[in-house]
Amino acid sequence: MARFIIRSIISTIVTMFLVSAALFFLIEVGSGDITVKILGVFSTPEQRASYRAQLGLDASAWQRYVDWLFGNDWRAERKVGYPLVTAVNPQTGEADWWADVDGELTRWQLDEGILMTLIRHEDGSATSHLSSGAWKTNTAGSEYFWGVDTKNNAVMWVRGEGAEVWALTKAGLRKEGDGPKQYIPLRKGLLRGDPGISLQYGRPVAVTLIARIRNTLVLAGVAFAIIMPLALFVGILAGINEGKPLDRIISITSLGFTATPEFVTGIFLILIFGIWLKVLPAVAIFTSADAIFQDPKLLALPVLTLTAVELGYVARMTRASMVEVMDSAYIRTAIIKGMPKSRVVFRHAIRNALMAPITIIMLHVNWLIGGLVVVEVIFGYPGLGYYIYKSAIFGDFNAVEAAAMVTVAIAIITRLLGDLAYTLLNPRIRYS
Amino acid sequence: MAVKTILQPISQPSRLQKMWQSTSIIFESRVATVGMAMVLFWVILAFLSLFWTPYDPNASDFLQNQGPSVQNWLGTDHLGRDILSRLMQGTQVILLKTRLPGDGGISIPGGVAIWGVIGSLSLGAILGLNAGYRGGWWDQVIMQVLDALIAFPQIVLYLVVIAALGQGDLVVILAITITGAPGVARLARSLAMDIKTRDYIRAAETRGESVWYIMFWEILPNARGPLLVDGMLRVGYAIFAIGTLGFLGIGLPPPDPDWGNMVNEARRNIFSNQLAVIWPALAISTLVIGLNLFADGLREEMTRYQK
Numbered sequence: 063m064a065r066f067i068i069r070s071i072i073s074t075i076v077t078m079f080l081v082s083a084a085l086f087f088l089i090e091v092g093s094g095d096i097t098v099k100i101l102g103v104f105s106t107p108e109q110r111a112s113y114r115a116q117l118g119l120d121a122s123a124w125q126r127y128v129d130w131l132f133g134n135d136w137r138a139e140r141k142v143g144y145p146l147v148t149a150v151n152p153q154t155g156e157a158d159w160w161a162d163v164d165g166e167l168t169r170w171q172l173d174e175g176i177l178m179t180l181i182r183h184e185d186g187s188a189t190s191h192l193s194s195g196a197w198k199t200n201t202a203g204s205e206y207f208w209g210v211d212t213k214n215n216a217v218m219w220v221r222g223e224g225a226e227v228w229a230l231t232k233a234g235l236r237k238e239g240d241g242p243k244q245y246i247p248l249r250k251g252l253l254r255g256d257p258g259i260s261l262q263y264g265r266p267v268a269v270t271l272i273a274r275i276r277n278t279l280v281l282a283g284v285a286f287a288i289i290m291p292l293a294l295f296v297g298i299l300a301g302i303n304e305g306k307p308l309d310r311i312i313s314i315t316s317l318g319f320t321a322t323p324e325f326v327t328g329i330f331l332i333l334i335f336g337i338w339l340k341v342l343p344a345v346a347i348f349t350s351a352d353a354i355f356q357d358p359k360l361l362a363l364p365v366l367t368l369t370a371v372e373l374g375y376v377a378r379m380t381r382a383s384m385v386e387v388m389d390s391a392y393i394r395t396a397i398i399k400g401m402p403k404s405r406v407v408f409r410h411a412i413r414n415a416l417m418a419p420i421t422i423i424m425l426h427v428n429w430l431i432g433g434l435v436v437v438e439v440i441f442g443y444p445g446l447g448y449y450i451y452k453s454a455i456f457g458d459f460n461a462v463e464a465a466a467m468v469t470v471a472i473a474i475i476t477r478l479l480g481d482l483a484y485t486l487l488n489p490r491i492r493y494s
Numbered sequence: 495m496a497v498k499t500i501l502q503p504i505s506q507p508s509r510l511q512k513m514w515q516s517t518s519i520i521f522e523s524r525v526a527t528v529g530m531a532m533v534l535f536w537v538i539l540a541f542l543s544l545f546w547t548p549y550d551p552n553a554s555d556f557l558q559n560q561g562p563s564v565q566n567w568l569g570t571d572h573l574g575r576d577i578l579s580r581l582m583q584g585t586q587v588i589l590l591k592t593r594l595p596g597d598g599g600i601s602i603p604g605g606v607a608i609w610g611v612i613g614s615l616s617l618g619a620i621l622g623l624n625a626g627y628r629g630g631w632w633d634q635v636i637m638q639v640l641d642a643l644i645a646f647p648q649i650v651l652y653l654v655v656i657a658a659l660g661q662g663d664l665v666v667i668l669a670i671t672i673t674g675a676p677g678v679a680r681l682a683r684s685l686a687m688d689i690k691t692r693d694y695i696r697a698a699e700t701r702g703e704s705v706w707y708i709m710f711w712e713i714l715p716n717a718r719g720p721l722l723v724d725g726m727l728r729v730g731y732a733i734f735a736i737g738t739l740g741f742l743g744i745g746l747p748p749p750d751p752d753w754g755n756m757v758n759e760a761r762r763n764i765f766s767n768q769l770a771v772i773w774p775a776l777a778i779s780t781l782v783i784g785l786n787l788f789a790d791g792l793r794e795e796m797t798r799y800q801k
Contacts, residue, residue: 073638080642089658317790321783323734325741326775329757333768432649436738447649451742454653462657466650474645 066485074478081470082252082463086127089459096457100261101235109235112228116215117261118247130258130463133251135159138216141208144168146216146248152186156266159214159248170209172219172240177207197221210248217242257464262456267464270449273351275468278434278445280354284361285368286430290423292369293376294416300377301384301415302407313381316374324433328367328440335363346443364441371433376423383418387411417484424480428473519795526791532784536777540585549576551583552749559767571756571770572763580751581777587750588733588781592663606663606746607732610670615725617671618678623709625679626686633683640676648673652739661747666739670732681724685717692716723793730785737778753778 097110097117105113114120118129129137135146148157149167160167160182167182170193179193197205205221220243227241250256257267300312319327336344346360347353354360387393388411396406435447442448446465453461507515520526548567549555554574562569568577587593589605604612625636643651655669689695690713698708739745740754753774760770 073641076638077642077645080639081645084642085654088654091658317786318779318783321730321734321786322779323737323741323754323782325738325754325757326779329761329764329771329775332764333771337765337768428645428647431647435647435649435653436741439742450650450653454657455744457657462654466646466654469647469650470645473647477645 063485067482070478070481074474077474078467078471082131082467083127085463085466085470086130087123089462090123090126096261096459099457101230105235109228112226112241113230116213116227116229116245116247118215118245129249129251131252133249133254133256134246135216135248135250138208138246138248141218141246142210142216143208146210148250149182149186156269159210159216161210168210169212170207170219171212172242175222175240177209177219180212206243211242214248215242216246216248218244252464252467257467258460260453260458260461262453262458262461267461270461271446271464271468274444274446274449274465277354277443278438278447281361281364281368281438281443281445282430282434285365285372288365288369289372289376293373294380294419296373297377297380297419298384298407298412298415300381302388302411304381304385304388309381312377316377316381318374319370320374320378322371324367324371324436325440327370328363328437331363331366331370332440335366344441346441348444360443364437364443367437367440368430368433372426372430375426375429376419379422380415380419384411384415387415421480421484424476424483427476428469431469431473520788520792523791523795525787526795529784529787529789529791532780533788536585536781536784537589539582540589543579543582543586544590547576547579547582549579551575551579551751559763559770561767561769568773569767569769571760572767577756577770577773580756581753581773584751584753584756584774584777587663587746587752588736592667593750595662595664606666607670607729607736610667610732611674611725611728613667613671614674614678614728615721617675619682619714619721621675622679622682623686623713626683627690627709627713628705629687636679637683640679643672644676646673648735649738652735653742653744656739656744661744663746666736666746669739670735673735674728674731678721678724678728681720682717685720686713689713689716719796720793723789723796726785726789726792730782730789733778733785734782737782 095110095114096119097105097113101109101113118126121129128134139146142161144161144163147160147162147167149160150156151158160169162168169180169182169188171178171180171190177193177197178190180188180190182188197207199205207219207221209217209219211217219240227238228235229238247259249258255268257271259265260267260270263270296312296316300309303309332344335342342362343360344363346364348360350356393406393411396410397403431447434445435451437443438445438448439451446468450462450465450469452458453465520530552575556566556570556574556576558570558572558574560566560570560574566576566578568581571577571580587605588607590603591601592604592606592609593599593601621636621640625633651673652669655672656665659665659668686709695708695712698712703712736745736752737754737757740752740756741758743755743758745754746752756774757771757778760767760774764771
């Protein structure tokens, strides 16, 4: 048993690793020039090249994969020469990168060719000083300096050769002199909880993602709580009435529901409840971050759609399992020895019949995620699925990769739990 | 091959009779018959649309968002196009033709759903047979890779593949192939593991046949039943997926109408014209349900005597 658990966990880790590499390089190979999307089609090649460098896209794919997974602050630290730390910016609530110079959090700025040092105070504000003697000389004789700039990059400035860079501001692109020659956009890496900055929104992916995951968990949780008991009940009901009209009705209905795409079900529900009866909101518009808790009606149609699609599947599984158990010798024995049928069903059959569906449901979680994407898009529900969809359409690879890894992690972990539950529930199974 | 023919009994039924025998199983199950009728309805419409549709499916000839009338049996959409013509034309990309990229407008026979399933069956069979028959490291490595693929929620994989490679018939086929292959491979693997213990495989091994010969000429033909039924179900999934992608706006590209996209576009006018949403939605679900019923009935009938 212990060996099996260890093996499953190792296999899970290997799987996650493979998935992350596949995901990263698939997007890497396929995605075009993301800077066109961000800067617009009228941006010039120089502007795009400058912005690519600022995003760190001029590094090799392998380098960026490692950065994405493990972060690159340790790599930048060697260049800068000081430990790099994050401190929360009280204005935005997001983490900023600083270099820890002898206990003082420091950043640098090149202003009119003069290097300035910014020292952070406790309240988050910073004062600038002239920094002297910071330049180092390289073999070619030009003076350079590695530091942390005000945009969370580790950058290399070269004295007297301030590069012209294009900075993206709220008002558009602005040309700046005194630009760095080289950028390393600092990040902690996915494994340390920092999936990077969203290219679409310019905010850290993690901040948005957490709120989105919460919304999705509420939606999926409510749907799950409705689907499970209902589906198991309906499935068992069909299973013990195998071949009778009740079974036929339940089987055909659940097949119909499973085979109908989520968006069709969703549209029909919108038509019926949102447009014809006008009793439920047809879209989930969030007026505040906690709208689902203030107005649970928003959840009604998304949950109903998910229920309709998933209910049929679980019910069919339960039915099949129940039919198999009711066919088995020990149930026949129990019936033949004169036990009342209700007792046979409740005491003997159900416990064994539920084992298969419960594990199958665990395996089914990534189907549920697929359903979630569509349902969230139909209703405009701001959850994880909608986030993946929007980011994938934009090509926001930081966001897609992070969100997809979350879904993969959920799917793999539930599968692992399903495997474990199965071995615990069924002592006859011995894994080698 | 020669050995096999000699071993068969002399009074074997003719090819036609054999075909009838294997297809008549459909009619033994009411579920399968109903399913086949639903599928045939759409297949016939698809072939009909090759030669005739009531109007040009892409021409905005009529008033917008009209209900059904004598002129337009199913009404018109938000651009004044005839919905019936679009529905009929929409079957083609799914079932009958795949448009190749390029300006020529060349298409090859076999719809996107069909090619996607053929792709996943072939890829899945190759992987599954290798894993199941060879065992050992092959099995370990192939199953590990497939586990990684299965771990991907399908829709996320679709989104990533299409976001990465762009829209197009071939991309959708590729996406369906990748998402379908792991399931087929698992099935093929379990079948291969079962079949490889049989005597005729031992005989082939003793004859010194190559591994690939044994996998594809000895094991695969004996595993074709369950694989074909699975493939049938997968056509349903594929149409489901194509519809979903179309609905998300990343499915089959224009100019050919796409059912999912029809739902998506009509959804914006749902308050004024509900029928434009209902027709394509019904079309997708009837076709998918039909395929599901067909495959389910078939499977039930085939496994009935195997217990």
